[in-house]
Amino acid sequence: MDFQEYFPIWSKLSVTQQNTLSAALMTKTIAKGTMIHNGSMDCTGLLLVRSGQLRAYILSDEGREITIYRLFDRDMCLFSASCMMRSIQFDVTIEAEKDTELWVIPSEVYQNMMSESAPVANYTNELMATRFSDVMWLMEQIMWKSLDKRVAAFLLEEASIEGSDRLKITHESIANHLGSHREVITRMLRYFQNEGMVKLSRSVVEITDTAKLEELTEQ
Amino acid sequence: MDFQEYFPIWSKLSVTQQNTLSAALMTKTIAKGTMIHNGSMDCTGLLLVRSGQLRAYILSDEGREITIYRLFDRDMCLFSASCMMRSIQFDVTIEAEKDTELWVIPSEVYQNMMSESAPVANYTNELMATRFSDVMWLMEQIMWKSLDKRVAAFLLEEASIEGSDRLKITHESIANHLGSHREVITRMLRYFQNEGMVKLSRSVVEITDTAKLEELTEQ
Numbered sequence: 001m002d003f004q005e006y007f008p009i010w011s012k013l014s015v016t017q018q019n020t021l022s023a024a025l026m027t028k029t030i031a032k033g034t035m036i037h038n039g040s041m042d043c044t045g046l047l048l049v050r051s052g053q054l055r056a057y058i059l060s061d062e063g064r065e066i067t068i069y070r071l072f073d074r075d076m077c078l079f080s081a082s083c084m085m086r087s088i089q090f091d092v093t094i095e096a097e098k099d100t101e102l103w104v105i106p107s108e109v110y111q112n113m114m115s116e117s118a119p120v121a122n123y124t125n126e127l128m129a130t131r132f133s134d135v136m137w138l139m140e141q142i143m144w145k146s147l148d149k150r151v152a153a154f155l156l157e158e159a160s161i162e163g164s165d166r167l168k169i170t171h172e173s174i175a176n177h178l179g180s181h182r183e184v185i186t187r188m189l190r191y192f193q194n195e196g197m198v199k200l201s202r203s204v205v206e207i208t209d210t211a212k213l214e215e216l217t218e219q
Numbered sequence: 220m221d222f223q224e225y226f227p228i229w230s231k232l233s234v235t236q237q238n239t240l241s242a243a244l245m246t247k248t249i250a251k252g253t254m255i256h257n258g259s260m261d262c263t264g265l266l267l268v269r270s271g272q273l274r275a276y277i278l279s280d281e282g283r284e285i286t287i288y289r290l291f292d293r294d295m296c297l298f299s300a301s302c303m304m305r306s307i308q309f310d311v312t313i314e315a316e317k318d319t320e321l322w323v324i325p326s327e328v329y330q331n332m333m334s335e336s337a338p339v340a341n342y343t344n345e346l347m348a349t350r351f352s353d354v355m356w357l358m359e360q361i362m363w364k365s366l367d368k369r370v371a372a373f374l375l376e377e378a379s380i381e382g383s384d385r386l387k388i389t390h391e392s393i394a395n396h397l398g399s400h401r402e403v404i405t406r407m408l409r410y411f412q413n414e415g416m417v418k419l420s421r422s423v424v425e426i427t428d429t430a431k432l433e434e435l436t437e438q
Contacts, residue, residue, distance in 0.1 A: 087348035121340030129306035136309035
């Protein structure tokens with residue numbers, strides 16, 4: 001089982017803990033677009049991504065969304081197991097952005113390990129601090145950066161994740177990542193097109209001037 | 220020493236850890252308005268508030284502020300010791316909002332305890348999750364709530380902290396709590412005054428209709 005290679009503190013577990021974890025572990029294959037976890041579900045467990053891509057986002061009462069972080073190969077998702085810690089008083093929704101293979105660690109198994117093992121508890125601390133840092137970065141973007149810079153940064157990030165300047169993405173989806181409205185994003189993208197930075201066609205945004213977009217984000 | 224009564228996991232420390240901690244502990248009295256920690260300072264250590272009030276906020280390049288949480292009696296401040304964890308990739312500024320007595324736990328002493336003790340590491344996890352929840356709440360407010368609701372909620376919270384409806388606070392200071400501009404807050408408070416919810420005088424905002432303010436926040 002190659003879980004051991006993906007779980008960074010495997011060697012710090014006792015043999016008993018390793019056996020308990022191996023026996024409790026589940027593997028899952030999740031199709032792109034599937035919602036894996038939300039606040040109204042039971043505690044889903046910790047998710048360790050073997051391959052694929054997950055998106056964690058929050059949702060307003062009116063159905064608006066904003067992406068708070070994404071998870072890639074080898075990333076661990078803690079907040080799908082938020083029942084483990086009573087101080088986690090918020091809900092995130094997690095969906096597969098690509099076909100994803102992952103391991104699920106049941107919450108109670110992980111919680112038991114964490115309560116008796118300082119290495120597991122400290123690893124969990126580092127995981128939480130990483131996500132906390134993501135959210136603080138996002139907060140600074142929302143507070144101090146104008147939307148044109150945020151859209152430009154988002155397109156560049158997408159191009160980097162996809163390894164392509166031709167992005168298959170709707171204006172609605174960009175709005176949902178950034179906590180904005182479709183109409184606002186459409187207006188912004190048309191402005192970018194007029195400036196020669198992108199070329200728009202049905203459900204495609206093609207970056208035509210990466211340098212100019214980068215310059216915009218740095219202003 | 221009454222530190223033991225303020226530090227919730229004292230009884231879970233070994234005698235050696237208790238002795239090390241007692242020897243390393245410092246007490247400080249901080250005058251209202253003093254900045255205790257910011258990103259450019261060395262790691263200040265963990266702060267445990269005995270009495271008083273601290274404010275943690277972030278700062279933009281242009282000097283705009285937004286309060287991310289406050290600390291009261293018995294609260295512990297983790298992010299003044301962010302050097303302890305390499306995954307904490309953000310800076311907060313911490314200042315005393317009232318005259319404050321606190322204990323400082325040196326970062327390296329706490330870090331040593333945390334690395335060897337599951338109870339200390341798990342306590343730290345709960346602390347971080349509490350602050351994370353504060354920030355997620357704030358993010359939802361910023362994203363989905365209009366400024367009139369946020370100003371109303373802020374005034375009600377201040378009145379509750381101070382135990383008085385007569386708040387000695389400048390428009391500038393309210394703007395700094397909420398990540399807004401003074402002019403915008405002044406306009407909003409004048410609107411509130413016209414609606415009979417507050418009465419404004421020099422550096423004072425007096426709440427004159429609590430029920431109406433509460434109603435506004437609930438809409």
